[in-house]
Amino acid sequence: MYPSAGGSDEFLRLFVCIKEMTDGQIDELQGKLTGLREQGENITLKLVELENAWRYSPDAKLLSSLTLYQALKSNITK
Numbered sequence: 291m292y293p294s295a296g297g298s299d300e301f302l303r304l305f306v307c308i309k310e311m312t313d314g315q316i317d318e319l320q321g322k323l324t325g326l327r328e329q330g331e332n333i334t335l336k337l338v339e340l341e342n343a344w345r346y347s348p349d350a351k352l353l354s355s356l357t358l359y360q361a362l363k364s365n366i367t368k
Contacts, residue, residue: 304355306366 325331338346
């Protein structure tokens with residue numbers, strides 16, 4: 291996917307990973323701090339329902355990934 295036609299040579303590969311998890315494993319991830327502290331990154335993981343993810347961020351990578359997933363989900367095998 292080219293996020294900016296003509297304005298950039300940036301290219302993004304989009305992947306999907308399906309993993310079954312228990313409620314406890316999912317709960318452990320909520321609010322987890324990630325990122326490289328030595329590079330000033332301070333990222334807090336926020337879990338949301340897949341169907342509502344688009345409401346939380348206008349990020350083009352997220353929106354493109356959701357659109358691609360919806361188009362291809364019938365071809366994804368578990």
